[in-house]
Amino acid sequence: MRSIATLNLQYAHRFYKFKGEAQYLHGHTGTLTIEVEEPINKGVNMVYPCNEIKKVAWNVLKNFDHALILRVDDPLLPAILGVYEQTGIKNGTPQNKMKGDAFKTDLAQAYPDCRLVVTKETMTVEGMIKIVYDLLKEKLNIVKLTFVSGDNTASEEFPSHISIERCPCCGIALNEKGVCPKCGYKKDNAHPLF
Numbered sequence: 001m002r003s004i005a006t007l008n009l010q011y012a013h014r015f016y017k018f019k020g021e022a023q024y025l026h027g028h029t030g031t032l033t034i035e036v037e038e039p040i041n042k043g044v045n046m047v048y049p050c051n052e053i054k055k056v057a058w059n060v061l062k063n064f065d066h067a068l069i070l071r072v073d074d075p076l077l078p079a080i081l082g083v084y085e086q087t088g089i090k091n092g093t094p095q096n097k098m099k100g101d102a103f104k105t106d107l108a109q110a111y112p113d114c115r116l117v118v119t120k121e122t123m124t125v126e127g128m129i130k131i132v133y134d135l136l137k138e139k140l141n142i143v144k145l146t147f148v149s150g151d152n153t154a155s156e157e158f159p160s161h162i163s164i165e166r167c168p169c170c171g172i173a174l175n176e177k178g179v180c181p182k183c184g185y186k187k188d189n190a191h192p193l194f
């Protein structure tokens, strides 16, 4: 069965060299829907708590929120970084608190201090799905992603590829030691009664 979580991202971008209005800098609220598939966790009768899917995703994806997303070859990039530098916000400000973990993949690199994501390909809704899957595929068994931004929507299905072991008491992922980081439940394979 699937658990489905949705989150919003507000961002600015443009399609560099695209012959249309989208070549100009503009902004959106994008809505990402993440579908996670697992067998039902009998302890809590859930696949995966939706707020936990959101939390896992948001830790990384908040890099895209209130952020500028530009392609690596876009000449706006050095221009904007120059202004950020001149105005003292390039390396962060005390008010820039909602920072995600910096990441670097083949498709995108995040600079949380200046709320910038630099992408290899144009950040269309299709491009965003590729980036998001790459960032989250090891953390969640994502079988479908849908991204809506303005009038554009893209969706892709992925094969089930991992299974995340979850706490039977609260439903969240166990850490690498088999312990629930929320309630302390410990998976004990060597338990004499089992």
Ligand SMILES: [Zn+2]
Binding pocket: 013, 014, 022, 026, 027, 028, 150
């Ligand atoms: Zn756009």
Ligand SMILES: [Zn+2]
Binding pocket: 167, 168, 169, 170, 171, 172, 180, 181, 182, 183, 184, 185
């Ligand atoms: Zn727990």
